[in-house]
Amino acid sequence: MSYRQRLSLLVTIDSVIVLTSIFFSHFLVNANLHVLSLPLVVSSITLLLSHHIFSFIYKLYKKAWEHASITELLFIFKAITFSMIAVAFVQQIVVHDIYFRLLAVTWMLHSLLIGGSRFCWRLIVSTYMNKSVNKKRSLIVGAGSAGTMVARQLIKSNDAEFVPVVFIDDNVNIHGLDILGIPVYGGVDQIEKAVEELNIDNIIIAIPSLGKKELNLIFQECSKTKARTQTLPMLEDLVSGKLSVNHFMDVQVEDLLGRQPIELDIESISEYITGKVVLVTGAGGSIGSEVCRQVTKFSPQKLILLGHGENSIYSIEMELKDSDGHTEIEFITEIADVQDVKKMMSIMNKYKPNVVYHAAAHKHVPLMERNPEEAFKNNVIGTMNVAMAASQYEVDTFVMISTDKAVNPTSVMGATKRMAEMIIQDMDKSSKTKFVAVRFGNVLGSRGSVIPRFKQQIVKGGPVSVTHPDMIRYFMTIPEASRLVIQAGALARGGEIFVLDMGEPVKIVDLAKNLIKLSGNSLEDIGIEFTGMRPGEKLYEELLKADEIDGKHVFPKIYIGKTANLYMEEIKEMISTYATLDKESLRTQLLDLANSKVIPIPKKLVSIG
Template sequence: MLTGMRQLLVSRSWLVDLPLIVLAWWSAFWLRFNLGIPHPYVDHAVVTTLPAVLCMAVGLLLARVPRQSWRYVSLADLRHLAWGVALGALLTMAVVMGLRVQGFPRSVFFISAVLTLVLLAGARATWRTTVERTLSQAQAITGAQPLLIAGQLQDVDQALRTLKGVAGWQVVGVVSSSPSDTGRTLQGVAVVGSVAQMAEIASQRTVSTVLLAGAPGAELRRELLLRWSGSGLNLLTLPSADEMLGSDAALRPRQVQLEDLLGRAPVQLDAQGLSLLLTGQTVMVTGAGGSIGSELCRQVARFGVARLVCVDVSEFAVYQLEQQLRQSHPAMPASYYTANVREIDRLRSIAERHRPNVVLHAAAYKHVPLMETDNEIEALRTNVLGTLHAARIAGEIGAARFVLISTDKAVNPTNVMGASKRVAEQVVQAVATDYPATRFVAVRFGNVLGSSGSVVPLFEEQLARGGPLTVTHPDIVRYFMTIPEAAQLVLQAGLMGQSGQIFVLDMGEPVKIVELARMMIRLSGKTEAEVPIAFTGLRPGEKLYEELLADDETTAATPHPKLRVAQVAAAAPDTLRAIEAWLASAGPSPAPEQLRAWLQARVPEYRAQSVLF
């Protein structure tokens, strides 16, 4: 505290502020008496100058004004300055009136306060303007790249503020989404036209790079991409908040990515509730090396857990995760295990050693066509039996929360993978009745952009080979969300959920896979003439569309706008015994007809068929 006060007292801003305060005090007398100070009042000004300056300085100190950085002074800083000046004016009035100066003109107090605020604010604004102009001229001399910013004015305003701290770019104009904004200026930068005129504007100003301002998923981004990609314009955006949290993140414009076009507004988390649940606790994640599992680990690590226990069957996935987390969270205690959730003794030994307070179960086989033929029993043993093991062990050790990562393919399933995940949900509901001290919940969501085995990595590989991009059907649609959004909503559901509940995530509007392919082609800087799209036909067990709720299900609202609770029938009392008995008797390779018949009995809405229209 003493150090802070010392810094305030020796701040270099006093070299400018104190003379300006003196000037304001004498100017107030001068203005009060019509640009001339009568002789008796000159003495008043002389006698009161030192007390007035000291009182104003004390007011500024109390408002911590000397701590302000003049180079980055903002409206918030000017509000602090106003409070400091007001406080200083009150102190000045009290002290000077206490001196009982005969006939002192009281209007001087108000006039001097106004002049002090104007002079001090003007000094700061002048300094910032000078620094910014000098920087702009230096960038122009050093060959800074010209840049247009496109978007709504409120988004452009924020982008301009961000770019002031980034070297290498010179903003030469704003392209607004509203044509009526043309001719206005924003932070000294002119609005030179609308989005429809962007190609012409870029050509006139010899600009090849456009920064897209605004939130991820904004319609303007899609419009700009589809209209202007392939035209020679380089489309950039600023990194998101999640990216900025990374240890190697840089506040610099980057290429527009698919997540920027399909992503939505950031998830609003109950940070305080999650801190109470996770901070200082041990958390175990199964399937930790997968796309969702690894993102769950990254999200959990941000809350300062006592220990993160990462379990995955893949040695390489565990190794990669270990390297990433040690780099981004070097001080976080963590344990990394190669283990299969189908081996209950191994899983139990890990859990008993660390006794996690929260268990996030992401381990699963999820590739629909692969699990539909020749591997059906593997889907059941991992997705069903593995879930039973993880849930039962969470109950045995007294974990506070257990969260199953489920899927929209569990609704009215037409494939073994989806049906196995619906049985896994039943398992979680059944285990919940055996361990009332633990809250067991499941979370359903659709496809996750960039997750392993999803369509996006496939398209990326096909683009790298020059195409074509293969789409199974021109009308096939899917729900999509980003990996961070999915992981954050899983944590939020785990915090909110009551035992036995199944949460459904708001997946937004479904996206046609063919449109997704077109966007990826445009993002690569090519056109559909260069990279064609080929239709290959629906694969076994594949739907044209996915559902988030079964026909006989309804949902109930929750306090979170992106989470709803599915109203599903409770699991039968003999669910666990029947499932364990059948899996034990099925053997390593049951007949496909026998396996599907058993799934049909467990999940009546399951319809085994290769194509669904």
């Protein structure tokens, strides 16, 4: 309905209501159905005109009555009251008398009919015009301000995909009550029962202040049902207007980690990055590219993107250049292999970076088991080349990205990363450069990680392959890993291994189940297949060796390990002889060296918190 049509309809309805009110009131007061006096005619004309005048003043004809509230009713009250005052004023002038009984009855009828007409308008629109058989029956978790706001928006919206049917809230004081006409069924433990009884299609978690641990607990209850689970957009997106409250988001596996992400010490990071030259090796990889994104927030003078793959380096270069607010940063790309020591020396000499983040590495465990010489060349020799070049050209801070698989390694990849740690710890002893390593667990969504693999299998209809039902891993997100790397540079004094407090480890089979559920499928439809442990894998990972455990808390959620024994002579000997060894001999020597003289760790996860 256009504005003109709406205006004409409302003016017509109000005119009929005004005349009906005053004439019916006159007949009630005078008990005479045939008397049409001059005061009645004057009063009727005055009331009609004044009602429309005050209706325009209070914009009653511009209100969306399908969304009316107490405020709109107050405007109606004011318009009618002032109309009656105007009629009384005219009566006094024309007939020198005010008919108080007539005006009182008219006011009551006028208010009742005008208010009733608007209520009927809202009722018709909400009941019939907004009715859709295709709307999904929804359960809202959280009956607080956010939950009621969501419910109100869904009720009012013509285009909403969902219709709110029931609330779930742990506040026992509101159990059994109705909010906006929607019953509060019970607490979180009643989600499964409510979904089944009320034929719920969709669950909306509407608690913006919810921590990840609490969200995980609620999601586990939701996962017992077949209903799709979604959450509200982030508060900053709601405030900025990017999204509205009825733009719901699917729960992401990252949301279920069970801990809050690390917060950065902005001041200390700015001191060593802002206005400086920063070099990132492996800048096209999942971790390296995120490190680049995080670094740009601190406005370095130059950011050198070094990598072996031209496509990935080009991609991150274009992304950074196209991002807002980075016009003052000079982005430089270098296609180079860290195994080329001369090229590393040349690049360090050319740009003389203040900070180096060394993210270039081979990290895929089964592949490196089959290609130990490539893991050794890239992870050990490559790290030594970059570190030597950084030391020679007096880089201020060198941060190497390591892994929890370097602790008591059972794989070639873990062994080579442990040897890389030894190299930079040893180099720190004689160099002006501060060399540190950052160690963390599996990174959700990184290339070669378990999450993309699981998603591919789910898309194909399953089954999802899990190596062992008891396998557990520490997990973190790519942004978290990158923030840890950057914060470690600010904390570096030289020779440390920094470790993130990664919370509780996660069972891989539980992760697979959550992903199946989050994708909108059932466990029965997709299925899980146990394939057996692969070469080099462990059931669990540690974050620190027994002789590294310090427990020193240097920053919220960041710990530091003590320097363990280094075996540089053996590493140098292996560098000179590895090419003469067959794959199995090389693998054996790598594992023996990486595990030499290490105190055995019990089969219990090391606690670093």
